[in-house]
Amino acid sequence: MTKQYLRREISPMSITILGVDPGSRITGFGVVRVHNGKIEHVNHGVILLGGDLPFPQRMTELGLGFQEVMEKYQPQHVVIEKIFLGKNADSAFKLGHARGVIMCEAGRGKASVQEYATRSVKKGITGNGGSSKEEVQVMLKMMLNIKTINRIDASDALAMACYYAFEMKKESVLKRAVEL
Numbered sequence: 001m002t003k004q005y006l007r008r009e010i011s012p013m014s015i016t017i018l019g020v021d022p023g024s025r026i027t028g029f030g031v032v033r034v035h036n037g038k039i040e041h042v043n044h045g046v047i048l049l050g051g052d053l054p055f056p057q058r059m060t061e062l063g064l065g066f067q068e069v070m071e072k073y074q075p076q077h078v079v080i081e082k083i084f085l086g087k088n089a090d091s092a093f094k095l096g097h098a099r100g101v102i103m104c105e106a107g108r109g110k111a112s113v114q115e116y117a118t119r120s121v122k123k124g125i126t127g128n129g130g131s132s133k134e135e136v137q138v139m140l141k142m143m144l145n146i147k148t149i150n151r152i153d154a155s156d157a158l159a160m161a162c163y164y165a166f167e168m169k170k171e172s173v174l175k176r177a178v179e180l
Helices: 055-073 089-108 118-126 133-144 152-179
Strands: 014-021 026-035 038-048 077-081 112-116
Touching: 014 055, 014 152, 026 055, 026 152, 038 055, 038 133, 038 152, 055 089, 077 089, 077 152, 089 112, 112 118, 112 152, 118 133, 118 152, 133 152
Parallel strands: 014 077, 077 112
Antiparallel strands: 014 026, 026 038
């Protein structure tokens, strides 16, 4: 039996975006709402997965935890980090599995899925694609007027959501300019 997600009525001027920093042990999430052209911080946090559990069980936990986040915030858009291949292929494959779980649950929740490279997001938030995670976090706290972001995973996810909001705004401005 499939679970049906209830969509609450949202003003066409209000869009909820859920950014995700996927991981096989910790997955960060950040929720922003774009209302009348302004980005508002809604919430952020992490889904902690049992580090001592076998990998398949951690992915099950991730699916259930992310399903709860989707139900609570009902985003129209989910933004996720593009996969990259670092030095450890096993880690990249595990990240790929976590991304798959997130994409599956986003689809079940009727949200569109966008992907961005970390470097592009950092450049969009700080102006420098080589910024440190801490520099991104400082900029997000100023932009969103929040005092603390306790986990880097959560700030990485918030950065994804904010970057997508900026991209949406640019598209809207360009569309209006073309229509003139």
